[in-house]
Amino acid sequence: MTSSTTSTTVLGKSVQRPDALDKVTGGKHYPVNVTLPGMLHAKLLRSPYPHARITGIDASAAAKLPGVKAVLLPQDVPQRKYCPVYFVPTLAPSMVQDMLIMSDTVRYAGQPVAAVAATTAAIAEQALELIEVDYEELPAVFDADAAMAEGAPQIHEGAENNIAVNPVVAFGDAEAAFEKADHIFEGVYETQRVHTCYMEPRVCVVDSDTGGNLTVHSSMQHLFGLREKLAFVLGMPESKVRVIKPAYIGGGFGGKLDIGYIEPVAALLSLKTGRPVRIEQTRYEDFISTTRNPIRVYLKTGISKDGRFVARYAESTLDCGAHATHGAEVINVHGMFGILLTYPCPDQHWEGKTVYTNNMIGGGYRGYGSPQGAFAVESQIDEICEELGFDPVEFRLKNSYHQGDPHPFNPQAKLDSYRFQDCLTQAAERIGWSSRKAAGSDQGVKKRGIGLGCQPIWVSGCVGFPDIYEHSGAIVKLNRDGTADLSTAAVDLGSGQITTLCMIAAEELGLEADQVRMTYADTDTVPFDAPSHASRVTYSSGNAVKAAAGQARQRLLEVAGGLLEASPDDLEVCEGMVRVKGSPDSQISVVDVVTRAESPFVVMTEEGPQPTNLEEKGTIIGLSSMAPPANPSPATVEFVEVEVDTETGQVKILRVVFAHDLGKLIHPAGAEGQVEGGFQQGMGYALMENLLFDPDSGACLSSDFLDYKMPTAVEMPPKIESIFIESNEPTGPFGAKSLSEPCVTVPAPAIANAIYNAVGVRVRELPITPEKILAGLGKL
Amino acid sequence: MKQLISIEINGEVHELAVAPQDSLLHVLREELGLIGTKKGCDTGGCGCCTVQIDGRAVYSCMTYAMSVQGKPVVTIEGITENGQLDPLQQAFIDAGAVQCGYCTCGTIMAARELLATVPDPDESQIRHAIAGNLCRCTGYQKIVDAIKLAAANSA
Ligand code: FES
Ligand code: FES
Numbered sequence: 055m056t057s058s059t060t061s062t063t064v065l066g067k068s069v070q071r072p073d074a075l076d077k078v079t080g081g082k083h084y085p086v087n088v089t090l091p092g093m094l095h096a097k098l099l100r101s102p103y104p105h106a107r108i109t110g111i112d113a114s115a116a117a118k119l120p121g122v123k124a125v126l127l128p129q130d131v132p133q134r135k136y137c138p139v140y141f142v143p144t145l146a147p148s149m150v151q152d153m154l155i156m157s158d159t160v161r162y163a164g165q166p167v168a169a170v171a172a173t174t175a176a177i178a179e180q181a182l183e184l185i186e187v188d189y190e191e192l193p194a195v196f197d198a199d200a201a202m203a204e205g206a207p208q209i210h211e212g213a214e215n216n217i218a219v220n221p222v223v224a225f226g227d228a229e230a231a232f233e234k235a236d237h238i239f240e241g242v243y244e245t246q247r248v249h250t251c252y253m254e255p256r257v258c259v260v261d262s263d264t265g266g267n268l269t270v271h272s273s274m275q276h277l278f279g280l281r282e283k284l285a286f287v288l289g290m291p292e293s294k295v296r297v298i299k300p301a302y303i304g305g306g307f308g309g310k311l312d313i314g315y316i317e318p319v320a321a322l323l324s325l326k327t328g329r330p331v332r333i334e335q336t337r338y339e340d341f342i343s344t345t346r347n348p349i350r351v352y353l354k355t356g357i358s359k360d361g362r363f364v365a366r367y368a369e370s371t372l373d374c375g376a377h378a379t380h381g382a383e384v385i386n387v388h389g390m391f392g393i394l395l396t397y398p399c400p401d402q403h404w405e406g407k408t409v410y411t412n413n414m415i416g417g418g419y420r421g422y423g424s425p426q427g428a429f430a431v432e433s434q435i436d437e438i439c440e441e442l443g444f445d446p447v448e449f450r451l452k453n454s455y456h457q458g459d460p461h462p463f464n465p466q467a468k469l470d471s472y473r474f475q476d477c478l479t480q481a482a483e484r485i486g487w488s489s490r491k492a493a494g495s496d497q498g499v500k501k502r503g504i505g506l507g508c509q510p511i512w513v514s515g516c517v518g519f520p521d522i523y524e525h526s527g528a529i530v531k532l533n534r535d536g537t538a539d540l541s542t543a544a545v546d547l548g549s550g551q552i553t554t555l556c557m558i559a560a561e562e563l564g565l566e567a568d569q570v571r572m573t574y575a576d577t578d579t580v581p582f583d584a585p586s587h588a589s590r591v592t593y594s595s596g597n598a599v600k601a602a603a604g605q606a607r608q609r610l611l612e613v614a615g616g617l618l619e620a621s622p623d624d625l626e627v628c629e630g631m632v633r634v635k636g637s638p639d640s641q642i643s644v645v646d647v648v649t650r651a652e653s654p655f656v657v658m659t660e661e662g663p664q665p666t667n668l669e670e671k672g673t674i675i676g677l678s679s680m681a682p683p684a685n686p687s688p689a690t691v692e693f694v695e696v697e698v699d700t701e702t703g704q705v706k707i708l709r710v711v712f713a714h715d716l717g718k719l720i721h722p723a724g725a726e727g728q729v730e731g732g733f734q735q736g737m738g739y740a741l742m743e744n745l746l747f748d749p750d751s752g753a754c755l756s757s758d759f760l761d762y763k764m765p766t767a768v769e770m771p772p773k774i775e776s777i778f779i780e781s782n783e784p785t786g787p788f789g790a791k792s793l794s795e796p797c798v799t800v801p802a803p804a805i806a807n808a809i810y811n812a813v814g815v816r817v818r819e820l821p822i823t824p825e826k827i828l829a830g831l832g833k834l
Numbered sequence: 835m836k837q838l839i840s841i842e843i844n845g846e847v848h849e850l851a852v853a854p855q856d857s858l859l860h861v862l863r864e865e866l867g868l869i870g871t872k873k874g875c876d877t878g879g880c881g882c883c884t885v886q887i888d889g890r891a892v893y894s895c896m897t898y899a900m901s902v903q904g905k906p907v908v909t910i911e912g913i914t915e916n917g918q919l920d921p922l923q924q925a926f927i928d929a930g931a932v933q934c935g936y937c938t939c940g941t942i943m944a945a946r947e948l949l950a951t952v953p954d955p956d957e958s959q960i961r962h963a964i965a966g967n968l969c970r971c972t973g974y975q976k977i978v979d980a981i982k983l984a985a986a987n988s989a
Binding site: 070 | 868869870872873874875876877878879880882910911914919923924926927928930932933934935936937938939942957960961962964965966967968969970971972973974975976977978
């Protein structure tokens with residue numbers, strides 16, 4: 055129903071990304087390139103033990119090394135417990151404040167215990183080797199079940215059985231409903247620890263002045279979150295911390311959604327030395343900094359004879375490692391969007407446990423708990439259909455929400471633009487679903503199969519989440535040359551936030567996309583924006599940009615109205631001109647209007663000096679700071695065709711068809727790029743990626759890309775086909791809602807189900823390695 | 835410890851004092867300010883640091899600066915001539931192959947070796963030529979499209 059979408063002139067075209075030229079010629083503006091005069095380089099000393107008490111540190115030899123300017127030890131660091139997650143207030147009750155910048159207790163191998171700032175990174179590194187730390191080793195535990203067992207080492211005081219949070223959500227009466235179910239299915243589905251693998255390392259440069267004010271550059275996804283967390287941990291007023299917005303960063307994917315150790319350590323070292331301090335993480339440090347938490351899901355589902363969900367019970371156990379960090383929120387998003395809200399089911403009970411272990415800490419990662427849930431739910435649907443003889447497409451169609459239903463997460467709103475059924479039927483047709491063979495029936499050594507995975511309900515931001523920030527702001531200013539400047543705190547992670555927001559502003563202003571420029575911003579100069587996360591920027595920041603541009607446009611029309619002697623309501627802007635609707639001759643250029651608004655009182659004309667009037671004076675500018683009206687759900691469906699070699703267990707992806715209901719399609723090439731990149735991440739999760747740790751020492755065994763395998767151009771399928779189903783989301787900017795995350799969530803179950811269809815082997819534990827397939831075939 | 839060497843980068847000869855363990859990547863970024871070459875891992879696993887040495891695409895993080903004496907080095911800064919983009923740079927823009935862009939310069943340098951040796955590569959040759967260049971944003975599809983486009987435009 056493309057006809058029902060809002061008609062636009064700029065949106066819907068794959069305009070050139072404004073940052074592309076700079077990036078292909080060297081990319082000057084990454085945070086990793088920031089250098090300041092007199093800058094020092096710092097390095098962190100990390101604990102080799104997973105659980106230990108520090109009984110003494112001697113850094114005197116390090117301090118004496120020529121070139122060393124400052125040493126930071128646990129006793130130099132404010133002992134304020136915090137939660138590092140950017141998108142919640144630091145003391146949000148739903149989160150756990152269990153971290154310190156440095157502490158005398160070490161809870162995972164790799165936790166920082168000291169830092170050195172020196173004139174070069176090499177000297178700082180050398181100095182670390184001169185620091186003597188005495189550790190008293192403590193018993194450690196690396197498995198969530200073992201951590202909950204009686205007698206397990208206590209990792210944090212007060213966390214009974216090492217459980218950090220333990221949410222329970224129930225609808226109706228699941229126990230009674232299971233009694234009435236005709237069929238009951240149960241299974242345990244496990245996912246592993248993976249890293250976002252942004253290519254630009256986490257890096258920061260922090261400078262201080264004599265007044266104790268900090269200026270911060272960092273590769274991160276949230277200016278205001280960094281300001282808030284840094285001010286909190288250092289015990290400073292927020293106004294003394296200025297965070298500079300990077301023009302762009304080298305990827306984030308949720309992995310830069312929390313304050314690291316590096317920013318507070320660099321800040322303290324800068325305050326000590328009065329010099330700018332830079333810290334860049336090594337890839338090993340990145341790997342042990344933020345990951346997608348592994349979750350084990352026990353899932354039990356009751357089905358009626360006619361193939362409807364009647365009851366669901368689930369228990370999810372999340373290993374958050376040494377600190378709760380994102381794990382306290384990931385578990386909730388996982389429970390709600392990964393399990394409970396996926397398909398309507400009247401009676402459900404779910405319990406989540408986020409469990410401390412002495413493993414590395416977790417983090418944010420696209421999908422935020424839903425990939426772990428979707429792997430369980432979507433795999434089990436396939437098992438149900440196989441066993442009871444239902445067609446998996448028909449089964450989902452029968453069990454889905456419909457357009458106009460109350461939104462399952464925010465029931466006061468409706469699923470106004472929901473097109474899940476269209477996603478399913480159109481993608482099924484494209485892949486050739488009707489010719490799918492029975493499981494394992496393909497002949498020969500290499501067998502083909504088709505599988506399906508869905509994410510029926512997701513978010514466009516965080517309206518409805520009690521503790522999560524969700525507001526945005528923008529400033530739009532018209533220039534005398536007829537262009538416009540847009541400034542917002544929304545960070546471009548690479549996924550095209552600059553392009554999308556400039557296009558939205560241009561559309562509203564009646565300009566071309568390349569006439570709007572994203573300009574400098576920092577926390578002192580622009581309104582608050584929540585992070586670039588939760589698939590929220592197009593929808594939420596987009597609404598704020600549209601509002602600010604709308605305000606600027608209104609002022610433009612008022613000034614133009616005075617000059618054209620027309621009411622602003624009778625004017626329109628297009629092709630750089632303000633026109634009286636219906637009288638094309640009565641027009642004035644945007645350039646002339648803006649110039650006039652900023653002119654001195656008297657302007658020179660061909661007829662000589664002419665007075666202007668005071669009412670028209672002032673820069674034409676619009677400002678917004680607002681929460682979005684809702685949190686509309688997109689829907690996502692993916693079909694994958696695989697070929698499994700029954701001799702080697704190797705899986706080759708042959709075809710991918712992805713359908714997404716996104717409201718208005720703003721930048722087609724950008725949207726496809728999200729889907730294609732999302733598939734790479736989801737495929738890696740399904741088949742190969744695994745951050746490995748030594749089960750005895752807790753040491754990270756995958757410390758670089760040689761040990762952490764992700765799909766290269768060779769393993770990727772030749773083509774990922776995107777189908778974008780447009781509709782008009784009434785609360786979105788020009789009808790748009792979100793896109794980013796579900797394309798990472800759906801590949802794993804789609805691939806798992808395709809493998810089952812090819813060879814009849816059900817693997818319930820990611821990654822699905824050749825060994826697991828061969829074992830399933832009875833060949834190992 | 836440091837030793838004076840002379841290396842040719844983008845047609846310009848530089849006299850530099852380098853330590854034996856200094857990588858070419860380190861010298862490019864830290865000594866010469868050629869920051870278009872990126873560090874994604876420093877251990878030979880990502881390809882962000884790819885440059886051309888004697889025409890061959892090489893990881894500069896795994897190359898000792900001392901070892902490139904007498905061998906011309908080309909970095910991303912050296913492929914734009916008189917403001918005219920290399921066909922690969924233009925094709926990466928046109929095909930929408932740039933997202934975060936952190937991998938882009940390294941991948942362009944790898945593809946440059948390919949197109950210099952195989953002017954009309956097939957899909958598999960392209961994919962193998964950039965198999966040492968990780969990208970986490972694009973899924974490589976539009977990168978492959980860009981390399982095809984550059985080959986077609988240079989034909
Ligand atoms: S930085 Fe050289 S291969 Fe990664
Ligand atoms: S564009 Fe981001 S890593 Fe390739």
